[in-house]
Amino acid sequence: MNASLSVKWILGALAAMAMQVLFLRDIALANVAFCFIYLWVIIKAPMRTSTPLLLVVAFFSGWLIDVFYNTHGLHAFGTVLVALLRPTFFRILTPANGYDERSEISLAEMKWLWFFSFVGLMLVTHHLVLFLFEASDFALFGLSLLRAISSALLGILVFGLLEFFNRGQ
Amino acid sequence: MNQLFQFLGRQRTFLLFLVLEIVNLWAIFSYNSYQHTWYFNTTNQWAASILSTTQEVKKYHQLRIVNGQLAAENARLHTQILQLRSQQQPAGKIPYFASAALMNRYQAIACKVIDQTTQLSQNYLTIDKGLSDGIKPGMAVISSTGIVGKVMSSTANLSLIVSVLHTSNTVSAKLKSSGELGYMKWSGYQAEVGELMDVSKYKKVTKGDTVVTSDYNAVFPPNVPIGIVAKVGKEKDDTFHDIKVMLLTQFSTLQYVYVIKNRLAYQQAKLEQNKPKAE
Numbered sequence: 076m077n078a079s080l081s082v083k084w085i086l087g088a089l090a091a092m093a094m095q096v097l098f099l100r101d102i103a104l105a106n107v108a109f110c111f112i113y114l115w116v117i118i119k120a121p122m123r124t125s126t127p128l129l130l131v132v133a134f135f136s137g138w139l140i141d142v143f144y145n146t147h148g149l150h151a152f153g154t155v156l157v158a159l160l161r162p163t164f165f166r167i168l169t170p171a172n173g174y175d176e177r178s179e180i181s182l183a184e185m186k187w188l189w190f191f192s193f194v195g196l197m198l199v200t201h202h203l204v205l206f207l208f209e210a211s212d213f214a215l216f217g218l219s220l221l222r223a224i225s226s227a228l229l230g231i232l233v234f235g236l237l238e239f240f241n242r243g244q
Numbered sequence: 245m246n247q248l249f250q251f252l253g254r255q256r257t258f259l260l261f262l263v264l265e266i267v268n269l270w271a272i273f274s275y276n277s278y279q280h281t282w283y284f285n286t287t288n289q290w291a292a293s294i295l296s297t298t299q300e301v302k303k304y305h306q307l308r309i310v311n312g313q314l315a316a317e318n319a320r321l322h323t324q325i326l327q328l329r330s331q332q333q334p335a336g337k338i339p340y341f342a343s344a345a346l347m348n349r350y351q352a353i354a355c356k357v358i359d360q361t362t363q364l365s366q367n368y369l370t371i372d373k374g375l376s377d378g379i380k381p382g383m384a385v386i387s388s389t390g391i392v393g394k395v396m397s398s399t400a401n402l403s404l405i406v407s408v409l410h411t412s413n414t415v416s417a418k419l420k421s422s423g424e425l426g427y428m429k430w431s432g433y434q435a436e437v438g439e440l441m442d443v444s445k446y447k448k449v450t451k452g453d454t455v456v457t458s459d460y461n462a463v464f465p466p467n468v469p470i471g472i473v474a475k476v477g478k479e480k481d482d483t484f485h486d487i488k489v490m491l492l493t494q495f496s497t498l499q500y501v502y503v504i505k506n507r508l509a510y511q512q513a514k515l516e517q518n519k520p521k522a523e
Contacts, residue, residue, distance in 0.1 A: 127257050127260050130257065131260070141271070149268075149276070151268045208272065
């Protein structure tokens with residue numbers, strides 16, 4: 076694993092977590108779109124990160140968010156799930172010639188279609204699990220679906236903006 | 245070998261995933277009040293539906309016992325009804341008080357029918373109680389809907405009953421509405437139909453009147469239902485009505501009967517034995 080990449084990831088993860096619990100906790104657009112920027116931790120993990128390590132990281136970051144959101148276990152359930160599915164998404168999306176495993180996941184290095192599909196898949200999976208589980212009620216299925224989709228769209232927008240800033244540097 | 249290790253490595257990841265998710269699920273259901281309640285209610289519902297199904301099955305198997313219990317309860321209620329009836333004031337204005345001995349003279353004992361015929365012209369029933377249960381020949385036998393017959397003979401644990409469906413078994417009866425006396429006799433071929441004899445042609449009898457046992461009955465307690473008047477015949481040259489009575493007891497499905505013990509029967513018999521014989 077590239078050392079500078081890891082350091083960058085760890086710092087970014089801490090920043091994302093802090094931002095999530097300090098600023099974004101109470102923000103919801105139109106009561107349906109929530110911004111879960113802390114997923115940066117899993118989405119932007121270096122490609123060569125081993126899955127068990129990522130699972131543990133996902134578990135603790137999700138758990139920490141749960142502590143602040145007062146939703147014990149719900150976020151952690153979603154993050155651990157997407158951490159497990161991350162390699163599968165790679166396999167689905169990687170083009171025939173493939174990305175080699177030393178690269179980091181960024182708009183600078185990857186095609187924009189690949190990047191946004193990957194981020195979208197991660198976000199939608201996580202948000203679906205999170206909102207459906209949170210509602211635990213089929214009567215609220217429609218609302219949960221709407222929340223998951225709109226939150227995922229907002230997330231894609233935010234991640235895109237972050238990448239643009241990164242590229243600018 | 246290498247592949248095996250790789251395989252195990254993948255499994256290790258998945259096992260780790262499972263463990264973490266189980267911890268999460270546990271947290272979700274134990275610390276979030278909504279999910280906790282949902283879990284509690286749902287599992288409760290499942291458990292309740294399974295338990296109620298089991299209960300249904302158990303209930304079905306207990307029906308036999310429950311039947312027996314109900315029959316015993318009916319016997320107790322019959323005893324009470326007979327007690328209350330003998331307490332009742334007659335229609336006249338003469339002040340009348342039944343003595344305690346008279347009031348409590350009837351007692352019902354629930355018995356199960358273990359054998360019976362209805363198709364012959366002399367029909368009998370066998371019941372599962374006998375001398376050791378206090379049943380003696382001569383006692384009345386009724387069902388929950390009407391009269392059945394009288395005990396003919398008893399062994400220690402079984403008794404034989406002469407059914408009212410027996411051509412030589414007659415029962416002293418009256419019409420409930422008018423109090424007109426007569427006697428009930430079975431015509432010998434239809435298990436549902438009996439005949440009420442000796443009712444004067446000059447008395448009014450209407451279809452649908454209830455026929456009950458009379459007060460002058462040596463065997464049956466008074467006012468036990470016998471049947472409903474189904475047809476009133478019109479024979480011009482006869483002194484009596486020709487009345488067909490639809491019996492109330494369903495002999496074909498009879499399962500439980502009540503033997504009525506009359507505590508004063510012996511006294512009555514002894515007393516009436518000494519009647520001076522007509523010359």
